[in-house]
Amino acid sequence: MHVAVIGTGLSGVATACQLLQRLPAGSRLTLFNASGAMARGLAYGTQSDAHVLNVPAARMSLYPGAPGHFVAWARRHDATVAESDFVSRRLYGDYLQACLDEAVRSRPDIEVATHVTRVSRLEAKADGRHRVWASGVVLECQHVVLALGHFAPRPPHQALADLPAKVYANDPWSPQTLEGLAPDAAVALIGTGLTMLDVLLSLRQRGHRGQVLALSRRGMLPLGHRDNELPPPTWRISPSLISITMPLRALLREFRGEVQRARKLGHDWRDVWGAFRSATPAAWGQLSEQERRQFLRHLQPYWDVHRHRAAPSAIDALNAAVDRGQLTVRAGRVLDASSTGIKLDLPWQPRGTSEVKVFAADRVINCSGPGSSITEKSSSLLWGLHQQGRLRRCPLGLGLEVDIQHRVLDAQGRPQAGLYYVGPLLKAQYWEATAVPELRVHAEQVAAACTGSEAQ
Numbered sequence: 001m002h003v004a005v006i007g008t009g010l011s012g013v014a015t016a017c018q019l020l021q022r023l024p025a026g027s028r029l030t031l032f033n034a035s036g037a038m039a040r041g042l043a044y045g046t047q048s049d050a051h052v053l054n055v056p057a058a059r060m061s062l063y064p065g066a067p068g069h070f071v072a073w074a075r076r077h078d079a080t081v082a083e084s085d086f087v088s089r090r091l092y093g094d095y096l097q098a099c100l101d102e103a104v105r106s107r108p109d110i111e112v113a114t115h116v117t118r119v120s121r122l123e124a125k126a127d128g129r130h131r132v133w134a135s136g137v138v139l140e141c142q143h144v145v146l147a148l149g150h151f152a153p154r155p156p157h158q159a160l161a162d163l164p165a166k167v168y169a170n171d172p173w174s175p176q177t178l179e180g181l182a183p184d185a186a187v188a189l190i191g192t193g194l195t196m197l198d199v200l201l202s203l204r205q206r207g208h209r210g211q212v213l214a215l216s217r218r219g220m221l222p223l224g225h226r227d228n229e230l231p232p233p234t235w236r237i238s239p240s241l242i243s244i245t246m247p248l249r250a251l252l253r254e255f256r257g258e259v260q261r262a263r264k265l266g267h268d269w270r271d272v273w274g275a276f277r278s279a280t281p282a283a284w285g286q287l288s289e290q291e292r293r294q295f296l297r298h299l300q301p302y303w304d305v306h307r308h309r310a311a312p313s314a315i316d317a318l319n320a321a322v323d324r325g326q327l328t329v330r331a332g333r334v335l336d337a338s339s340t341g342i343k344l345d346l347p348w349q350p351r352g353t354s355e356v357k358v359f360a361a362d363r364v365i366n367c368s369g370p371g372s373s374i375t376e377k378s379s380s381l382l383w384g385l386h387q388q389g390r391l392r393r394c395p396l397g398l399g400l401e402v403d404i405q406h407r408v409l410d411a412q413g414r415p416q417a418g419l420y421y422v423g424p425l426l427k428a429q430y431w432e433a434t435a436v437p438e439l440r441v442h443a444e445q446v447a448a449a450c451t452g453s454e455a456q
Ligand SMILES: Cc1cc2nc3c(=O)[nH]c(=O)nc-3n(C[C@H](O)[C@H](O)[C@H](O)COP(=O)(O)OP(=O)(O)OC[C@H]3O[C@@H](n4cnc5c(N)ncnc54)[C@H](O)[C@@H]3O)c2cc1C
Pocket: 006, 007, 008, 009, 010, 011, 012, 032, 033, 034, 035, 036, 040, 041, 042, 043, 044, 052, 053, 054, 055, 117, 118, 119, 120, 147, 148, 149, 150, 198, 370, 381, 422, 423, 424, 434, 435, 436, 437
């Protein structure tokens, strides 16, 4: 059997490790990764120890069946790591690399090949095999796993997209984003969520002293985890919230009521979110397209700050920047951008007003978060599949859809033999599909489907 995994961020590595436990002797596994080193991807490629996980160590094992795996590995490097710690994402990237190395070592009977290159095209052959095209490599295999991850963020305004990289950085995670920035430079961050927090922490690490404006539609900041998030949520979600099909408005009312009930009984709101997590895909699945649109327009910012919480140390750094007057957080939208080449004028409109303010920035950084809309620009590979009718693109720009075995659905909704997807674009189908606790389960299901074995 020959399996190709395209993309080796967390999703691809988790799938490869699971495949290496299941593939029959004599199989081949080929890994492709466009962005360089295997086993890093977007989230775990950072070299800054200021960037910490937003999930406690005890919940970050790569293997669903071995929950203590990450903590045991981390303690071999630093005996003081506690299960409740929010360790650095760089360390987690080292862990992914170690998992992959170990999994490869454990199967000398499987031929593993790695290619640092971008796969540009996939072709379905008449005999049911797939042909994979990348620069310098063309191969054929029975199974292809698409684990392409996140797309670059969309510029918040077209006028920014046309500006030189010296004044506008579209990719907040690129090593060049803060290059050449003077310590007292004025910086505008477009977006006020976890990506903004990442950039703020990088600025702090560089000793940045200049003014920072963080701007988003609603100006909502991420909320924090408790110091110890480990005890499993003791709150049991009311059956009425998860068992009955109801419109979005009613679901929202029920959910708010649930939080109030929990609070009255001395629980924390985070317990309700924790308990609702496994019910989220079913709740999302019963919403109509129109309701999902309404959710994205009106509720997503609230969802994001409650659901995607930050480590307490990151929230402390954020509050400290506000307290010392360095960081200003505002609700509003960018109206335009013009640059003299050195400075940039950023006209913006405070939310709910007709006023226009101008921020004179030395650099503007797009912190609106990774993209998920399949377009010719975001992923030529997926776009090609879409053009051939081999992929059902989410009309809301959230990604694509798969069947229960993670086989990619074509334009008619039929699963395609041997073509699988795992990764954050499944938020189109499940909404809750972007963090390790979900992705590692999806990866196991993909590996089980490829090899005809059972997920444990
Ligand atoms: C900044 C950040 C921090 C996060 N922190 C946490 C956390 O603390 N805890 C948690 O549970 N979750 C966290 N997440 C969420 C989760 O872990 C990520 O969504 C996860 O990294 C997704 O991994 P991925 O492999 O699907 O995608 P990616 O990490 O984006 O990796 C995809 C890989 O595919 C490659 N690729 C793309 N196209 C091609 C192609 N055509 N050919 C070959 N290769 C290709 C890319 O080069 C890349 O290496 C975080 C996410 C982000 C963005």
